[in-house]
Amino acid sequence: MEVSDVAVIGQVRTGNSDAFRTLVERHSRAIFRVAYRMTRNEQDADDIVQETFLRAYRQIDHFEERSSFSTWLHRVAVNCALDSIRARKRRDAHPSWNEEEDPMDSIPSSEPAQDRLLMSAEVKARVSKALEDLSSNERTAFVLRHFEGMPIDEIGRTLGTQVNATKNTIFSAVKKIRTALEPLVRSTP
Amino acid sequence: MNHVTQDDLVLHHYGEEVSPAAVEHLSSCQNCREELASLRRVLSLVNSDEVPERGEAYGDDVWNRLRWKLGRSRTRSFVDDKPWRLAAIAALLLIGFLGGRFWDRTLLAPAPTSTTGNPQLAKAEAGRDRVLLYVVGDHFDRSERMLLEVANSDRNSGVDVTSQQAIAEELIDQNRIFRQTASKSEQGEISEVLDALEPVLLDIARGPSQLTASDLQEIQKRIESKGLVFKLRVIGSKVKERTQQSLIQSADI
Numbered sequence: 001m002e003v004s005d006v007a008v009i010g011q012v013r014t015g016n017s018d019a020f021r022t023l024v025e026r027h028s029r030a031i032f033r034v035a036y037r038m039t040r041n042e043q044d045a046d047d048i049v050q051e052t053f054l055r056a057y058r059q060i061d062h063f064e065e066r067s068s069f070s071t072w073l074h075r076v077a078v079n080c081a082l083d084s085i086r087a088r089k090r091r092d093a094h095p096s097w098n099e100e101e102d103p104m105d106s107i108p109s110s111e112p113a114q115d116r117l118l119m120s121a122e123v124k125a126r127v128s129k130a131l132e133d134l135s136s137n138e139r140t141a142f143v144l145r146h147f148e149g150m151p152i153d154e155i156g157r158t159l160g161t162q163v164n165a166t167k168n169t170i171f172s173a174v175k176k177i178r179t180a181l182e183p184l185v186r187s188t189p
Numbered sequence: 190m191n192h193v194t195q196d197d198l199v200l201h202h203y204g205e206e207v208s209p210a211a212v213e214h215l216s217s218c219q220n221c222r223e224e225l226a227s228l229r230r231v232l233s234l235v236n237s238d239e240v241p242e243r244g245e246a247y248g249d250d251v252w253n254r255l256r257w258k259l260g261r262s263r264t265r266s267f268v269d270d271k272p273w274r275l276a277a278i279a280a281l282l283l284i285g286f287l288g289g290r291f292w293d294r295t296l297l298a299p300a301p302t303s304t305t306g307n308p309q310l311a312k313a314e315a316g317r318d319r320v321l322l323y324v325v326g327d328h329f330d331r332s333e334r335m336l337l338e339v340a341n342s343d344r345n346s347g348v349d350v351t352s353q354q355a356i357a358e359e360l361i362d363q364n365r366i367f368r369q370t371a372s373k374s375e376q377g378e379i380s381e382v383l384d385a386l387e388p389v390l391l392d393i394a395r396g397p398s399q400l401t402a403s404d405l406q407e408i409q410k411r412i413e414s415k416g417l418v419f420k421l422r423v424i425g426s427k428v429k430e431r432t433q434q435s436l437i438q439s440a441d442i
Contacts, residue, residue, distance in 0.1 A: 032247065049251055050251065083341050086341055120237075145203055
């Protein structure tokens with residue numbers, strides 16, 4: 001039978017740092033996914049996973065057993081990702097490749113989908129671009145709501161924003177995504 | 190009732206609370222239902238967003254890179270007590286220095302009497318430099334993390350920096366030892382960063398624990414104006430590279 005996260009945390013708290021390995025193995029892929037979706041950068045996402053578990057380990061005494069470890073860990077990861085995004089903004093004087101014009105944009109959206117594979121690649125490229133074009137706050141709020149299913153008030157607590165401001169951030173993200181992707185929906189048979 | 194707003198459609202799609210009137214309207218209005226369906230089609234496209242795959246062994250990889258850091262960050266040893274920590278660092282540097290001399294004495298020809306161009310002394314200094322590189326890399330990491338926490342705090346509100354102060358207080362003493370050693374070793378870049386870091390550490394450690402928004406902005410300005418986080422990261426990576434090269438060279442001897 002699988003030992004629960006809370007039981008493992010109990011072992012870590014008594015000084016058994018090797019027990020922490022179980023938590024790393026259980027949650028690292030999920031944390032990578034949320035980190036990647038927020039940063040759109042593989043290397044940064046890997047670094048965020050490391051930093052998340054390091055912070056979680058240091059702050060494990062602050063974890064309250066009545067809540068879910070996964071939710072708590074996600075919150076730590078989101079904070080790490082936000083730090084990473086802010087740090088990258090400051091140090092990146094030059095635009096990265098993904099901020100440049102996407103050549104796929106030149107393909108008319110109404111072009112008939114003769115090759116489903118190409119169409120699928122275009123859809124993926126457009127989706128990726130639409131997510132990259134969101135501001136970091138919009139992307140974070142959207143990723144947490146859409147992919148992670150986090151309730152809006154919880155997202156607000158994570159981002160340090162009021163519920164109404166959080167809602168507006170999500171509305172703004174969805175609006176931009178709709179503008180970017182609606183032509184694809186219309187052109188898809 | 191007017192049609193349901195786009196914002197309410199988004200809330201409804203995500204299962205958040207919307208007014209009963211909006212829900213009722215939605216059940217009876219064909220236009221709004223089509224609008225909701227269109228929203229859902231667009232948002233379902235987003236699910237095609239691909240995340241690079243991380244294999245089953247990813248957890249192992251993460252753990253292997255993480256485990257050595259955990260030992261130092263949670264398990265307390267005698268080195269965690271401040272006086273012992275400083276003594277241990279000073280001793281490490283001394284051992285590096287003396288180790289270099291001993292190494293020479295046993296392997297090299299008798300030393301010339303002049304210290305200028307003295308190979309024994311040069312070897313001893315190389316030993317000290319290796320130890321310095323090793324310990325200062327960790328010092329840069331810890332400083333960078335602590336400064337990032339302060340630099341990324343919300344500048345529009347006050348913040349409690351008690352935990353950062355405790356870290357800054359520890360870092361100050363180490364910083365002094367490293368700065369002096371780096372200066373003696375003519376490690377200009379390292380010495381320069383440590384020089385810039387020290388007043389900021391002092392500001393954080395000796396200032397109030399509860400920073401007002403303007404206190405915080407002042408410290409953030411100092412961190413940013415010196416480009417400290419960036420310097421720590423750049424010099425820190427150079428230090429790590431040199432440590433690895435140094436270890437490889439030692440292994441080759």
